[in-house]
Amino acid sequence: MSQKYAIVLKYGELALKGLNRGRFENLLIKRVKQLLAGVEGEFTVRNSQSTLVVRGDQSADMRLAAEKMKKVFGVVSVCFGFECGKGIDEISGVIRENISYLLGNAKTFRCTSKRGDKSYPLTSPEICEICGHVVLGAAPGVSVNLKDPQAVIYIEIRDVFAFVHAGGEKGAGGLPVSSGGSALLLLSGGIDSPVAGYMVAKRGVSVDAVYFESPPYTGEAAREKVISLAGVLAGYTGCVRLYCISVTEIQNAIYTACPEKLFTLVLRRFMMRLSQRLAEDIGAAALVTGESLGQVASQTIQSLAVTDSVVTLPVFRPCIGLDKEEIVTAARSIGTFDISSLPYEDCCTVFVPKHPNLIPKPRELTFAESSLDIGALVEEAYLTKVLKVIYGK
Numbered sequence: 001m002s003q004k005y006a007i008v009l010k011y012g013e014l015a016l017k018g019l020n021r022g023r024f025e026n027l028l029i030k031r032v033k034q035l036l037a038g039v040e041g042e043f044t045v046r047n048s049q050s051t052l053v054v055r056g057d058q059s060a061d062m063r064l065a066a067e068k069m070k071k072v073f074g075v076v077s078v079c080f081g082f083e084c085g086k087g088i089d090e091i092s093g094v095i096r097e098n099i100s101y102l103l104g105n106a107k108t109f110r111c112t113s114k115r116g117d118k119s120y121p122l123t124s125p126e127i128c129e130i131c132g133h134v135v136l137g138a139a140p141g142v143s144v145n146l147k148d149p150q151a152v153i154y155i156e157i158r159d160v161f162a163f164v165h166a167g168g169e170k171g172a173g174g175l176p177v178s179s180g181g182s183a184l185l186l187l188s189g190g191i192d193s194p195v196a197g198y199m200v201a202k203r204g205v206s207v208d209a210v211y212f213e214s215p216p217y218t219g220e221a222a223r224e225k226v227i228s229l230a231g232v233l234a235g236y237t238g239c240v241r242l243y244c245i246s247v248t249e250i251q252n253a254i255y256t257a258c259p260e261k262l263f264t265l266v267l268r269r270f271m272m273r274l275s276q277r278l279a280e281d282i283g284a285a286a287l288v289t290g291e292s293l294g295q296v297a298s299q300t301i302q303s304l305a306v307t308d309s310v311v312t313l314p315v316f317r318p319c320i321g322l323d324k325e326e327i328v329t330a331a332r333s334i335g336t337f338d339i340s341s342l343p344y345e346d347c348c349t350v351f352v353p354k355h356p357n358l359i360p361k362p363r364e365l366t367f368a369e370s371s372l373d374i375g376a377l378v379e380e381a382y383l384t385k386v387l388k389v390i391y392g393k
Contacts, residue, residue, distance in 0.1 A: 005062040006083035007054040008156075008163055009069055012076035012173050015050045027176035027204075028052065028074045034238050035068045038393065049116050049159055055083070070169060071236050071392075073202055074176040079154075081165025086157060088122060092134045094164050095153065099138040102166045106151035108143055109135060115157040127155055173202065177237050180204030183316065184284040185233075186275055187211050187242070189225045192290030192319050194233060194336040195327050199318035200288050201237050207288065208241040209233070210278055212271050214248045221342075227388060228339045234392035236334075241282070245274055246384040250377050258368045261357040264298045266368055269310045273378050276311040278385070286314045292327060293320050297356035306365050 009032070014024050029045050032052060036043045041060025046053045054069070056062050066080040082098055084090045095102065103109060113127040122130075132144060135153065156163040185197040187209040201207045211226045223244060234240040250270050258266050275287050291299045298307070308315050319327055331337035357364070 004083055005056065005060075006081060006161075006163060007062065007066045007069060008079040008081070008165070008168075009052040009054065009072065009075045009171070010077040010079065010168060011050055011074065012171075014074050014175065024074065024176055024179055025052075027179050028072070031072055031074070031177050031238060032069065035072065036065055039065045039068065041065075053083075066169075070171055072176075073172045073174040073204065073236065074179075075171035076173050077168030078171050079163070079165045079168040081154075081163055083161050083163055086117070086120065086160075086162045088127070088130055091127075091155060091162050091164060092131065094162075095131055095134050096138045098164070099135065102153050102164070103135070103139055103142065103151050104166070106149070107141065108145035108149045109151040109153060110144060110146050110149040111135065111153050111155060113155045113157070117157050117159060120157045127157070131155055172236065175202070175204030177201065177204065178206045180206075181286075182206040182208070182282075182284045183286040183288050184275055184279040184282070185209040185288040186271060186290070187226055187229060188290070189222055189229065189340060189342070190290065191324075191331050191337060191340040192292060192295075192327055194229045194290075194340065195330045195334065196288055196290040196316075196318045197233050198236065198330070198334050198336075200316055201233065205286075205288075207233065207237055208243070208282060208284060210243045210245060210275055212245055212247045212274070214251055215246060217248070217251075225339060225342050227390065229336055230388075230390045231392070232334065232336050232339065234390045236392065238392050240390045240392075242388045242390055243278055244384075244386045244388070245278075245381055247271070247274075247381055250381055253372055253377060257371045260354070262360065262365065262368045264356060265303060265306060265360055265365060268298055268307045269365065269369070270374075270378065270381070272307055272311045272315075273374070274381055276313050277378065277382055279313055284313075286316055287311065288316045288318070290319050291317050292322055292324070295324065297358050300358050302359045302361075303357075306360050306362055309362060 017024050025047055032045050039061050042057045044055050066078055069078045082094045084094045111128040111131045113124040115124055152167055154165050180203050183200055183205050185207050187193050197207050209230050213223055230240045230242045254263055254266050
């Protein structure tokens with residue numbers, strides 16, 4: 001009997017891409033290979049029957065490889081299991097040899113079969129019946145439960161091999177990295193913006209980020225926090241170019257010349273101007289922010305309108321309809337919540353007005369900014385730009 005480990009990555013909506021599917025698959029394979037490059041062993045990746053099949057040599061750490069595959073956008077299910085010949089005797093032997101892994105601590109089970117090769121001489125029910133008897137003989141004390149089993153053993157009859165596994169684990173879903181263009185994320189140290197970046201990246205968008213700092217009001221610890229958040233996002237996308245820009249002089253000018261109730265909105269408008277300038281320089285086609293409608297004063301409909309009015313690029317807000325609990329749940333699931341919860345302030349919290357304007361009018365902002373040299377302030381801030389390229393692990 002010849003068997004070996006294999007990982008089968010199953011597509012989601014990528015399978016529906018029709019004539020464009022080849023492009024999506026190539027991007028998916030590229031990302032899979034990027035992640036496998038950091039795992040011990042030599043791997044091959046093969047496209048087979050609307051899935052990717054990952055194989056490794058004898059030195060390959062297949063379990064670590066399978067874990068990393070859960071971060072690949074475009075994959076909905078990661079199945080780690082055993083590849084063998086298609087003969088029923090070989091399949092039965094694989095089940096016997098790996099019964100402890102396939103069942104775990106389960107006392108009840110069922111077998112499920114799928115025939116990708118319709119010319120196979122046995123039907124799916126026949127395969128399940130034979131394999132079920134193998135399980136009962138190899139694991140005394142277990143019983144069959146077709147409706148609510150504690151374990152399910154899957155037997156897939158594929159094109160040139162059979163694949164036996166205990167079920168797939170959830171993948172990242174979405175679309176492959178870079179299949180949907182590029183965008184620039186306004187990344188703060190808070191909970192919302194990393195989630196927004198993740199959600200856009202999941203739709204195939206390549207995401208870079210800009211962080212606005214305000215030394216000495218914000219320190220090195222605050223920057224390192226944002227670098228860590230960018231690192232988590234890079235774990236899903238492969239790489240994030242993080243740009244840090246100081247807005248200290250802009251904040252000082254706003255503090256001197258503008259009404260207190262408009263401090264945050266005027267600063268946000270400067271951030272949008274700087275973000276568009278940067279996006280155009282690096283070729284990003286959209287801006288991404290973490291606002292949730294009504295969560296704070298600067299996130300009312302009117303506030304968002306006056307913020308967006310100073311840029312021409314589209315602004316994506318994936319979190320706009322989520323409440324805080326939903327955003328926190330998402331942050332926990334992608335691994336950013338604990339980092340975001342570290343007690344380091346971002347620049348938006350430094351000069352928070354006591355009584356912010358909830359329903360600002362465009363002419364109020366125009367008048368408030370009239371005494372500021374907007375062009376010079378933007379140019380001076382842009383010159384502070386520092387780039388840090390962060391690669392995912």
